[in-house]
Amino acid sequence: DVKVTQSSRYLVKRTGEKVFLECVQDMDHENMFWYRQDPGLGLRLIYFSYDVKMKEKGDIPEGYSVSREKKERFSLILESASTNQTSMYLCASSLLGRQGVNGYTFGSGTRLTVV
Amino acid sequence: AQTVTQSQPEMSVQEAETVTLSCTYDTSESDYYLFWYKQPPSRQMILVIRQEAYKQQNATENRFSVNFQKAAKSFSLKISDSQLGDAAMYFCAYRSVYGANSKLTFGKGITLSVRP
16 A cells, blocks of 8 residues: 655654654655645645755745655754644655646644644 | 635534535636545545546546536535545645646635534
8 A cells, every 4th residue: 555654643842953754655756745734724835845856945934944865755854943833744745747636645644742 | 826715614414414515716727636635533634536627527436526617716525425434624625737846735624524
């Protein structure tokens, strides 16, 4: 069964810590995405990547960075975690262009709490 | 930029009844994809149904069907014979077919509850 795996389901970090959220997919997808999900705001795109070492800012990139050194792995980095980054983080992957007609495959999410 | 609007934050339906979830979108493109995703309490996002804009026929997947009105930019989801397992948050999403990045734009979601 193909899947997108996020390394942690729940995470509690302290303000100012550097936080890494890891995502791995086994479908050989070109595209990978990081979203955050907040009540009443839906899913907002943080960053995405369409190839190894390539990254593009989404709608809310401030306070985040990403790394994609291998095709299957896409990491989200909170350089200095703050309480307003407490949220649910969802990773997803897809094929490029019209091959991505079936949309995304999602991970099961990481609920991050910054205290 | 494309936008997706789900104006109803919550809906409720009686088990075995039919419910329709509304979604509108804004785009200047003529070719695109529309999706409905389901997110149950387990948090795993599941694709419910998709519609390709160039196809006039409304998509259907078992108890789930859409009413796609391209001119009105409306994409509603109808759930027939509602079951307790349909209780979840539902997201409408838009994706352009142009460009390499294929990113989805989501609505804010609607929470559907099913009464036994």
